[in-house]
Amino acid sequence: MDALSEFVQEAQGLSEHFEPQVVFNIGPWGVTQYIIWLFIAFVVVLAVVLIAAKKLTLVPNNKFINMVEFGYQFVRRNVAEDVIGHGYKAHLPFLATLFFFILICNILGLVPGFKTSTGSISCTWALAVVSFVYFNYYGLKTSGLLGYLKSLCPSGVPGPMRPIIWFLEFFSMVIRVLTLAVRLYGNMLAGHMVLAVFGIATTCFIQAALFAGTMDLIAGLPSIAWFLLLVIMYAMECLVAFIQAFVFAILSASYINMAIHAH
């Protein structure tokens, strides 16, 4: 069998490796590998933040603390202050928690052999529901039930159009939970699948070159190109890991802004 058909066959069974598999059971609940990585990410976030908070000084003189403070300040400036504006301080802890948690989940998945818990729909769904409940709660708190429902429709819309616009806005408000969840899940899953496809291609062509009875180095040449593509995509995935955490945080901030500063 030549390398190409082997590669196609291997790649077709790829999605099974991304299915959640039960590793062990606690009572009636099965614990999948994604839950284990979720808790590892949880521990890492707690460790990073608590260690940094313990050694906090007025002027950071330690590279690690500097890094954590830079991340926090990034959320504060670019996410909270720019998007929410007035009264952003109350929502800063929530946004920073979301950002750091998703970022560390994503980055953990980039280490070879590790898995990202944001690559499973259940985890991203839970994160999106948390964000959805949070901004709806603050919207209801600031303008009351009727006021909040009325504020979904932008002011200045002519009378007869109001119910239609209101319905469309309401629908787009409800599917926010779906889009937040699926955006993160789709990006992480698809990125890791692309990396896996290129990794499989590299190994298939190298195997064809080295272990096919006669040493046929020409057959192994495509693996160099596949490996270069793998490295480029890996760099791209490092960027995506950051961007998706940023996008999740900034969209939560936008939704909070729309809820509390009713137009």
Place this chain on the structure above:
Amino acid sequence: MDITIALAALKVVGYGLAAIGPGIGIGIATYGLCVAAARQPEMKGQLMGYFFIGAAMSEALALLGLVLFFIG
């Protein structure tokens, strides 16, 4: 052709079609952000918020297509 293979193929084609519009939309949104930020760099922070809302709304259609790919 086997009906399951045809269905699987149609799902992929459908998702591809669903991704065209949002792709163009996000491209236009990014273009607008770049042009506006080049003219008035001090507005960039505020514009980013609008940009992300617009891009998220546009991207929602592609994501709905992706969901249909899984459940349809």
